[in-house]
Amino acid sequence: xxxxxxxxxxxxxxxxxxxxxxxxxxFPPIVIERGDGVWLTDKQGNRYLDAVSSWWVNLFGHxxxxxxxxxxxxxxxxxxxxxxxxxxxPAIHVAEKLVELTPxxxxxxxxxxxxxxxxxxxxxxxFQYRAQTSQPEKKQFLAFSNAYHGETLGALxxxxxxxxxxxxxPLLLNVVHAQGPDCFRxxxxxxxxxxxxxxxxxxxxxxxxxxNTISAAIIEPLIQAAAGMKMxxxxxxxxxxxxxxxYDVHLIADEVAVGFGRTGTLFACEQAQITPDFLCLSKGxxxxxxxxxxxxxxxxxxxxxxxxxxxMKAFLHSHSYTGNPxxxxxxxEVLAIFEEEQVMETLVPKQQILQELAHAAFEELPYVGExxxxxxxxxxxxxxxxxxxxxxxxxERIGYEIYQLALKKGLLIRPLGxxxxxxxxxxxxxxxxxxxxxxxxxxxxxxxxxxGQLV
Numbered sequence: 001x002x003x004x005x006x007x008x009x010x011x012x013x014x015x016x017x018x019x020x021x022x023x024x025x026x027f028p029p030i031v032i033e034r035g036d037g038v039w040l041t042d043k044q045g046n047r048y049l050d051a052v053s054s055w056w057v058n059l060f061g062h063x064x065x066x067x068x069x070x071x072x073x074x075x076x077x078x079x080x081x082x083x084x085x086x087x088x089x090p091a092i093h094v095a096e097k098l099v100e101l102t103p104x105x106x107x108x109x110x111x112x113x114x115x116x117x118x119x120x121x122x123x124x125x126x127f128q129y130r131a132q133t134s135q136p137e138k139k140q141f142l143a144f145s146n147a148y149h150g151e152t153l154g155a156l157x158x159x160x161x162x163x164x165x166x167x168x169x170p171l172l173l174n175v176v177h178a179q180g181p182d183c184f185r186x187x188x189x190x191x192x193x194x195x196x197x198x199x200x201x202x203x204x205x206x207x208x209x210x211x212n213t214i215s216a217a218i219i220e221p222l223i224q225a226a227a228g229m230k231m232x233x234x235x236x237x238x239x240x241x242x243x244x245x246x247y248d249v250h251l252i253a254d255e256v257a258v259g260f261g262r263t264g265t266l267f268a269c270e271q272a273q274i275t276p277d278f279l280c281l282s283k284g285x286x287x288x289x290x291x292x293x294x295x296x297x298x299x300x301x302x303x304x305x306x307x308x309x310x311x312m313k314a315f316l317h318s319h320s321y322t323g324n325p326x327x328x329x330x331x332x333e334v335l336a337i338f339e340e341e342q343v344m345e346t347l348v349p350k351q352q353i354l355q356e357l358a359h360a361a362f363e364e365l366p367y368v369g370e371x372x373x374x375x376x377x378x379x380x381x382x383x384x385x386x387x388x389x390x391x392x393x394x395x396e397r398i399g400y401e402i403y404q405l406a407l408k409k410g411l412l413i414r415p416l417g418x419x420x421x422x423x424x425x426x427x428x429x430x431x432x433x434x435x436x437x438x439x440x441x442x443x444x445x446x447x448x449x450x451x452g453q454l455v
Contacts, residue, residue, distance in 0.1 A: 003043050006031045027404060035062025038428045040412065048412045051424050051436050056225070056257050058288030060337055061427040067287045067333045074329035083111070083323030090328035097335045098296060102267055103275040106296040110315075111323045115256035115282035116150030118293035119218070121317055122278035123154050125297060126216040126250045129304045132313050138215040141173070142206060142249070144180030148226035149218060149254050158218050161227055176210050178203040180224060181232035184370050184381060185389055197236040200243070207247045216250035216277070217243075221268035222374055225257040228419040229379035231372050237272035250277040250301075256293070260284040260334075261344055261426065264351065264375030277301060287334045292327035347426055351376050354422065354433050361441040367448055378422040380440070392418050398447070405443040413440060420444070 007028040015021065016029065031043045038061060040048045050058065060067065078088060095109040110125075112118050123141060130138040143149070143158040150156065151164060157173035159165050160180065165172065179202040183191070188198045207214065221237055224230040244251040253276035258268045262284070265271055269279070278301075282293035307313045321327075337343060355373050362371045362380050369383035382398055384390045392398050399415030406413050413420055413436075420440060424433070448454040 003031060004028075006043065030407070037061040038425050038432055046410065048407065048410050049424075049432060049436055049439075051411060051413045051422050051440075053284075053423050053425050054288055055283075056262075056423050057283045057286075058425050059260060059284045059334065060287050061425050062288075064287060064337075064427075066337060067289055067330055070329050070333040071289060071326055074326055078325045080321065080324055080326070084318070087323070088325050088328075090325055090332045091323045094294075094328050094331045094335065097332075098281070098294060101335070102279055102296055103269050105275040105298055106279055107299045108297050108302045110295045110297070110317075111328070112293045112295065112317075113291045113319050113321050113324070113327075114150075114293055115254075115280070116152040116155045117319065118256060118280040118282055118295050119149045119155040119158065119252075119254060120152055121295045122218070122252045122280055122297075123158075123216070124317055125278065125295070125301060125305075125315060126252065128315065129250075129301055130215050132304045135215075137212055140176055140210060140213045140215060142176045142178055142203070142210070142214050142217040144178055144203075144219055144224075146180045146182070146224050146227035146230055147218070147220060148224065149220070150256075164226075176206050176214060178206045180219075180230075181236050182230060183232050184230070184372070192231070192233045195233050195235060197233070197239050200236060200239045203240060204243055207243055207249065211247050214247070214249050216252050218252040218254060220254050221258060222263050222271065223258050223268070223377060226416060228381065228416045229372070229377060229421045231374045231377075231379070234272035237269065237274055241272070241274040241276075244277075252276060252278040252280065254280045256280055256282040258377075261338070261347060262375050262377055262423065264347075266338070266344060285334065286327055286330035287337075289330045290324070290327040291321075292324065292331055343426060347376055350426075350428065350430065350433060353430055354378055354437070357434060357437045358422070361437050362444075365441075365444070367444075367453060376423070376426070380420040380444075382418040382420065382444075394418070402443055402447050405447055406439065409439050409443060411436060411439045411443070 010029050011024050032040050033043045034041050038049055040050050098109055099107060110121055112121055145160040147160040149158040153171055156165060156168060157175050160177060179199060181199050241251055253269050255268055259281045269276060277298055279296040286292050305313050305315050358371050358378050362368045366386060367382055369381040369386055369389050372379050382392060384392045394417060399418045399420060403413060403415050445454055
C-alpha cells in the first residue's frame with residue numbers, strides 16, 4: 001500500500017489530539033511502523049530520534065525487551081479482571097513498591113487509568129474528606145497560574161493555560177488561582193540560585209482570604225511542563241507545604257509528568273523533602289506501554305472513608321480498567337528496571353552531558369532567551385528580544401516551524417509554543433545526546449537564517 005494512501009486514510013476518519021486538523025492538509029501524519037530504543041521508523045524507512053519520549057511516557061526505549069516480555073507473559077495468564085473485590089499480584093506488588101519508594105507517610109494507593117483521572121481522584125478524595133470530617137465549607141481548590149493538570153473538566157479547572165481553558169470557562173469549577181513561580185521572568189529579579197521563593201506571598205494572600213473554603217492546593221513540583229517547561233527551585237514547594245499545614249489545606253502534588261526520575265530524583269517532592277497529602281503519578285509508570293495512573297495518599301485521608309457500609313462514606317470513583325493486570329505488570333517491570341539497572345545513577349552523567357552541550361550550543365544565540373534544565377528535562381526559550389525577554393508572537397508558530405525542519409533531519413522535538421525542549425528516553429546514548437543537541441541547533445540556525453534574523 002502506498003504511503004500517501006495510508007496518510008489519506010488516516011485523516012479521512014481520525015481526529016488527532018492537540019492539533020488543528022487543517023494543518024494536516026500540508027503536513028500529513030507520519031505513519032510509524034516500528035520503534036527501537038530512542039528511534040522511531042516510519043513506513044518509508046525514515047528514522048526519527050524521539051527526543052520527547054512520545055509525550056513524556058517512554059522511559060526505557062521503544063520495544064524495550066524486558067517490558068515487552070513481561071506484558072506478553074502476563075497476557076497469557078490474565079488480561080483483565082474486575083477490580084472491585086478482586087485483585088492480582090502485579091497490583092499488590094506495584095502498590096507495595098510505590099509506598100516504599102515515595103515520600104514517607106503515603107500509605108494507600110488508588111489506581112486509575114490516565115493522568116487526568118488521577119487528578120480527578122485526588123480532587124474528589126480531598127473534597128469528600130472535608131464533607132466527612134465536619135468541614136463541608138471547604139469546597140474550593142487553589143491552583144497556580146500557568147498550571148496544567150489534564151483535560152477532563154475537574155483537572156482542566158485547575159489549569160492556568162488559556163489555550164486549553166478559555167473556551168470551556170463556563171463549564172469549569174470556581175478555583176482560587178495564585179501566581180505561580182516564573183524564574184525566567186522573575187518579578188523580584190532573583191535567580192534560581194538565590195531564590196527564597198518571594199513569589200509565594202501571593203499564595204499566602206489567597207490562603208488568608210479563602211482559608212475557610214480551600215480544601216486543597218495543587219501544583220506541578222519543580223516543572224510546570226505544558227506551560228513551557230517553567231522550572232523553579234524546591235524552596236517554593238517547602239514554603240507551600242508549610243502554608244498548607246498552617247491553613248489546614250491538603251497538598252496535591254501532580255507528578256504525572258515529572259515523576260519517575262525526570263527531575264533528577266525518583267520523585268520531585270524528594271528535593272524539597274516534603275510529603276504531599278496526595279501524589280498523582282502516570283505517564284512513565286508503565287514505560288510508555290499502557291495507560292495507568294496511581295494516586296497515593298495518607299492513612300489520615302483513608303480513615304475518613306473507612307466505616308460501615310450504611311454510613312455511605314466509601315469512595316465510589318471507578319474505571320472499567322482500574323487495576324488492569326497488563327498495565328500493572330508493565331509498571332512492575334519498570335520499577336524493577338529502576339532498581340536492578342541502577343537507573344538514577346546512570347542518568348547522572350547523561351544529565352551533565354546534556355547540560356554542558358546545550359549551554360554551549362544555545363546560550364549565545366541571539367534569539368535564545370534561556371536554556372534551562374532540571375534533571376533530564378532541558379528547555380530552550382526562544383524570544384524576540386533577548387534583553388527584554390519579549391516573546392515571539394504566538395501566531396508566528398516559530399516552534400512549530402522548527403519542529404517541521406527537525407523532522408526532515410530525523411529528530412522529533414515537538415515544541416510547547418516557542419519553547420523547544422528535550423525529554424528523551426533514559427536509554428539514549430551520549431552520542432545520541434550530542435546529535436540531538438547539534439541537530440536542534442542546526443535547524444534553529446537554518447530557520448532564523450531563512451527569516452533573515454541570523455547572519
